[in-house]
Amino acid sequence: MPEIIANTKSGDYPILIQQGALSKLGELAKETCRGRRAFIVTDEHVGAYYLDKAKSILDAAGFQTASKVVPPGESSKSPKQLLALYESFHQAGITRSDPVIALGGGVIGDLCGFAAATWLRGVPLIQVPTTLLAQVDSSIGGKTGIDLDCGKNLAGAFYQPKAVLMDPGLLRTLSRQRMAEGMAEVIKYGLIRDLSLFEQIEQKTYDLEWVLERCVRIKTTVVAADERDTGERMLLNFGHTIGHAIEKVTGYSVYTHGAAVSIGMVAAAKLGERLGQTEPGTADRLKKLLMAYQLPVQADLSIDDILHAVQSDKKRLAGKIYFVLLHHIGKAFLYPMQQEALEREFREVWHHV
């Protein structure tokens, strides 16, 4: 099975990618953790499909397995659920050598990851991502956290898992819309680093295991080069400055993250073309591909609202916005722009997206 080793400052960990890989969870937990108890965190949707299976696999490997099922959705990335998890860990007697398993999408990965990072100052974490977005993005890189009333992802920690187990078979139960959302991130990897990935997605000839491997290799390489979210890692934010602004302006309720990023990527490609930095025709080619996955490519939102939201984005450094642009499909770079220049140019492209 493809096994990628992620190198991080706090140690290396394996990422297994294979159809049916869930059946390896017990062995993997035994290899990477000394404890005899295990704790699975999942949500109601994922739990209904896979919790019993995951539990019996861990039990068969000799673990005494407990679990907590939280309601599905972003609202579970909350202080309330975090405290409830600590309580459950306590009741289950989870010690510093017992594995905690995040079985779910990015919400579970972030919530459970943060709980694992902070319970007893850190217990072993195994990520079992079950959405395409979580497999190609959130389960790798070590970012964990919860949302607060004052903003999303504001409390969190960098915390690397002991292992990540990626089973593309788990995606069979995912809705078409959720798959498309993850596909927006896959397309992003193609755009920033991998023309052949982009082409395979365009031709629809890809094999999911292969796609996961390509995306994971890009993310682990970029993250290893830059574990603390400056420089290189910013390339992973292609389409996200505008994407985040769209999510914010619409109160996180109109567009999913993937949909907002889809619009943001088209806008960034247009902006790059307008600035003479991006190969002409790139935005149109990208639009065509995103539309084939029924992802939106434009939004009828006020440009003033979008720019206001961009201004308050946390990625701004010393008055400049580092905007990720493309030279061409497969090659992204950081382009520093003054706020005023960005606003001027962006107004020009927004309604021609």
Ligand SMILES: NC(=O)c1ccc[n+]([C@@H]2O[C@H](COP(=O)([O-])OP(=O)(O)OC[C@H]3O[C@@H](n4cnc5c(N)ncnc54)[C@H](O)[C@@H]3O)[C@@H](O)[C@H]2O)c1
């Ligand atoms: N840590 C990071 O680096 C990082 C990166 C990107 C996003 N995120 C976070 O990830 C979260 C979004 O993740 P997400 O899109 O996976 O959302 P999610 O975890 O809410 O999952 C989406 C929906 O799909 C359901 N689901 C999950 N797996 C399923 C399966 N196999 N079959 C059927 N249904 C399934 C879930 O129950 C949920 O209803 C956000 O909170 C975001 O902030 C984190």
Ligand SMILES: [Zn+2]
């Ligand atoms: Zn994203």
